[in-house]
Amino acid sequence: MRAPGRRRRxxxxxxxxxxxxxxxxxxxxxxWTIDEILTKLRELGQGEISRSALGRHVKSIEEVGAxxxxxREMAKALIEQVGDAxxxxxxxxxxxxLHAMILRLVTATNDEGDGQPVTFGPEDAMFLGRxxxxxxxxxxxxxxxxxxxxxxxxxxAAKAVDAVAKDVPAGLTRETVDEIKRRIMGIAA
Numbered sequence: 426m427r428a429p430g431r432r433r434r435x436x437x438x439x440x441x442x443x444x445x446x447x448x449x450x451x452x453x454x455x456x457w458t459i460d461e462i463l464t465k466l467r468e469l470g471q472g473e474i475s476r477s478a479l480g481r482h483v484k485s486i487e488e489v490g491a492x493x494x495x496x497r498e499m500a501k502a503l504i505e506q507v508g509d510a511x512x513x514x515x516x517x518x519x520x521x522x523l524h525a526m527i528l529r530l531v532t533a534t535n536d537e538g539d540g541q542p543v544t545f546g547p548e549d550a551m552f553l554g555r556x557x558x559x560x561x562x563x564x565x566x567x568x569x570x571x572x573x574x575x576x577x578x579x580x581x582a583a584k585a586v587d588a589v590a591k592d593v594p595a596g597l598t599r600e601t602v603d604e605i606k607r608r609i610m611g612i613a614a
Contacts, residue, residue, distance in 0.1 A: 436474050437482040444471060448479070449486050459483055496522075520564055527556060582609045 437445065444466070451457040451465065459480050466474050503518060530553075533543045545553065583606040590597040 435478045435481065437478050440471065440474075444469070445482075448482065452483050452486060453490060496526075520560055520567075523556070523560055527553065579610050
């Protein structure tokens, strides 16, 4: 008995992954029709597949392909806009894109055309939770990296102040050098 709210896996979903890959390759790479693919499946002893189940599967493959093409176009356009942006902006952009993808997944409706939301089983929820946890971790790591770079830059600037202070003919007082360094280090905090 299946869990309430979960739809039964289609006959195509239950196929060997290699057969499903072949279906995708035949449709996407070679443009085979549903009937041609169905004939090939029957030749391979996969006769329990209905035309409608195959049609739904092929439609989902095409939708995923369209979404991937759209995502690539968006990424390309965003990269052109961001250009040589600092790494932290690019990392934030990637995190935001993944957030948007998760939102679209969670708010999607099922493939049965009844407008019902997609339901998640325990394993699906676990993977979604891990993804969200990874996003939070990535954001934290990115913030830590930015802070570390700022500190290293400030230390390098403080060393430069020491070097310049030694080269100035009239010299700078130790108090002035220390104040400049404190202000530089304060910016990095």
